[in-house]
Amino acid sequence: MMFLFERDTWQEVYDSLTKNKLRSILTMIGVWWGILLLIGLLGAARGLENSFNRLFGDFATNSVFVWGQSTSKPFKGFQEGRMVNLTLTDAKKIEENVEGIEFVVPRNQNSSLVVRNFQSGTFSVNGDYPLLDKVQKKKLIHGRFLNQSDIDDNKKVAVISEDIYLQLFEKDADVIGEYIQINSINFRVIGMFKNGNQNMGPTSDLHIPFTTFQQIYNQGERIGWMMLTGKPEADIKQVEEDAKLLLKNLNKVHPEDKRAFGSFNLGKEFAKITGFLTGMQFLTWFVGIATLIAGVFAIGNILLITVKERTKEIGVRRALGATPFEIKRQIIVEAVFLTLLAGLLGIITGGWILIAIDSAFGQGSDAVLVNASVSIAVVFVALIILVVLGSLIGLIPAFKATSIKPIEALREE
Known part of the structure; x- marks a missing residue:
């Protein structure tokens, strides 16, 4: 884990991502949109649930x-x-x-x-x-x-x-x-x-x-x-x-x-609403995670292109003594960093959107969405999913990078 605190590790990540800034930004948009969609829809579903709970709140629902x-x-x-x-x-x-x-x-x-x-x-x-x-x-x-x-x-x-x-x-x-x-x-x-x-x-x-x-x-x-x-x-x-x-x-x-x-x-009507909210939350998670997976796969594809472009560089590092594990580790760090950065931006943007929704639709006794928000636990789960997906998708270009023999990589034009 100490390599994460080394300046050279992050310098290499920075150099890799800034070689083609537009491509890096476009790559992150998929993950950003996925986490934004997940946070926004989950927050809206929670706001709708709070609205129903306020409506039924004074009654024994059964x-x-x-x-x-x-x-x-x-x-x-x-x-x-x-x-x-x-x-x-x-x-x-x-x-x-x-x-x-x-x-x-x-x-x-x-x-x-x-x-x-x-x-x-x-x-x-x-x-x-x-x-x-x-x-x-x-x-x-x-x-x-x-x-x-x-x-x-x-x-x-x-x-x-x-x-x-x-x-x-x-x-x-x-x-x-x-x-x-x-x-x-x-x-x-x-x-x-x-x-x-x-x-x-x-x-x-x-x-x-x-x-x-x-x-x-x-x-x-x-x-x-x-x-x-x-x-x-x-x-x-x-x-x-x-x-x-x-x-x-x-x-x-x-x-x-x-x-x-x-x-x-009242119990039957409340059960219908509860079932609807449960279905809505399931659909939200499904759509959000599916969008995240699509975005992460886009990152994997871009990293494969990046590995192809860096074949000679990787050959030099292998010739100088870099082990296959170190090469894989660097590629995976880049994948996780891209995924996490895009995810954090999506969470922040999603938070702003929920604040705007609450201001527009969450005020007054007849509010449609009451306190539209997501819990800290949901944010942590989303981040863990991003780390796992980023690590898994990073394995593909990582193995691709180490599959080429150093002498062949040095000959690559």
Whole structure:
């Protein structure tokens, strides 16, 4: 390894590459483009993945939403078109009987006028259990979310969104402990959360205890919809099918009625996205490495031409005592140096491109590519691949250089 620190080694590399600068530059372009493509595509894929993770981030992804609709088939004396209303009993039965269920979260929602002093606005009011914070984590800015005491005592407390705060409260006003009116009933604010996932499911502007919601809207046992979360190992598609079948039995709905219950399987959609991202990353690595290999082969071809041009020089070195190993080593060093130099330039350029992508597409709540970047580990892997490919491709001209006998090399014109 000491030869790498010798000035003569690098002087020879410099002389070899500068004899034909244009050819050396054109040779490096293939590797430069390959690593640039690899870094750029991997960074874009990571940005897309971050965007999806931010979109789904607040939700337990192995989940399905289920709600009641109208029947499409008559059954057991009931006519077609009957509205099906879900109840707390339905939720309890699903929790007890459907295999793979981890949480069942009944939910209610209504639109109401919310008033504070002389400010007012119409917002969605949600009746919820504390369990919601486990399956759809709230990004609390101040205070707390609902707890079991709020449910048991039917407390008139509310957790509001940042949007409500901005509309109903003065700038920099302390929100915790203040009162707002919902349907002319005073509620004490106990928490404020940051809005998120605005396009995922029903909007959540304001949360009050489920039991309090039952009272002020006279809901009784009825629920608007329920969120079913499967265990990590559970098949969420099967959970959805089993839950719907049980609900049909409980509500006297025809087994083949496909309209009576609506659902949105978040786990299934998330699996599609995960599969797409995995495929995209595989394709990125394949295209990037294929381009790198093509670029490295170009370096090998150019080095073969260089060896041909340096046949007499190599013959002189052999006549002066240079061993075949030393000749091979020098050629391989040149190949690895060219490959690494082109690769490092590609990594730097790729980094600039990712910075530009992040500035153009990664800003704001609706960003398409969030924090488009690659990890240090990926950069190291790319560099290792370059060293290995450079070494292997350098062997071809290296063996070519040592295959010529010194006396024949000295005769070469």
